[in-house]
Amino acid sequence: MCGCFCTIYTAGLQIACIVGEPVVIDVNKVEAARNGDKDCFAQVYECIAPDLYKVALYTLGNAHDAEDVVSETFIEAYRGIANLRDASSFKAWMMKILSVRCKRKVAEYVKHKNTFDIEGFMTTLSDETDLGQDISEQVTVLGALSRLNSKERQIIALSVLQGYSNKEIAQILGSPQGTVSSKLHRSLVKLRKMLDAGELAGK
Numbered sequence: 339m340c341g342c343f344c345t346i347y348t349a350g351l352q353i354a355c356i357v358g359e360p361v362v363i364d365v366n367k368v369e370a371a372r373n374g375d376k377d378c379f380a381q382v383y384e385c386i387a388p389d390l391y392k393v394a395l396y397t398l399g400n401a402h403d404a405e406d407v408v409s410e411t412f413i414e415a416y417r418g419i420a421n422l423r424d425a426s427s428f429k430a431w432m433m434k435i436l437s438v439r440c441k442r443k444v445a446e447y448v449k450h451k452n453t454f455d456i457e458g459f460m461t462t463l464s465d466e467t468d469l470g471q472d473i474s475e476q477v478t479v480l481g482a483l484s485r486l487n488s489k490e491r492q493i494i495a496l497s498v499l500q501g502y503s504n505k506e507i508a509q510i511l512g513s514p515q516g517t518v519s520s521k522l523h524r525s526l527v528k529l530r531k532m533l534d535a536g537e538l539a540g541k
Contacts, residue, residue, distance in 0.1 A: 396495035490525040
């Protein structure tokens with residue numbers, strides 16, 4: 339059991355160090371946004387936008403498409419903010435909208451046989467963040483991520499990068515908690531094995 343935990347923790351740690359800590363949303367501003375305050379909506383959105391983009395980028399692996407789904411998420415959230423029941427769940431609510439948009443984009447990928455753009459993903463992520471890692475390690479981790487499917491990358495992003503619990507991820511994705519838990523475990527173990535085995539091109 340300890341070995342499995344260490345495998346998951348180590349793989350997750352390598353991914354988590356690529357980006358910073360998730361932000362905390364001002365609930366009072368969310369309440370004001372629910373009541374029609376456009377400035378407050380803009381402020382809370384600006385706080386969460388980088389996290390939305392990172393999750394979209396990890397899920398889709400394409401900077402342009404990530405920007406598109408985040409923009410679509412903004413529009414849908416702006417139109418529906420008054421219907422948000424609990425201001426404290428604003429971030430999870432936004433992530434759920436983003437998830438639906440990402441699913442639609444992935445469906446387009448399947449239809450058009452699109453692939454994960456590892457080179458574009460690497461360049462974009464390097465431009466957006468201070469990775470704080472050796473470049474070869476960055477390539478190794480991101481290359482391993484590119485071998486996972488979009489659902490696996492999304493779950494890892496929500497768990498490792500955003501710190502959501504399996505229960506919260508299940509609510510965001512509309513999936514059973516047990517399914518999320520098993521997929522997260524399998525995805526991180528798979529990722530860890532790829533990193534250990536050095537199965538990436540150029541290794």
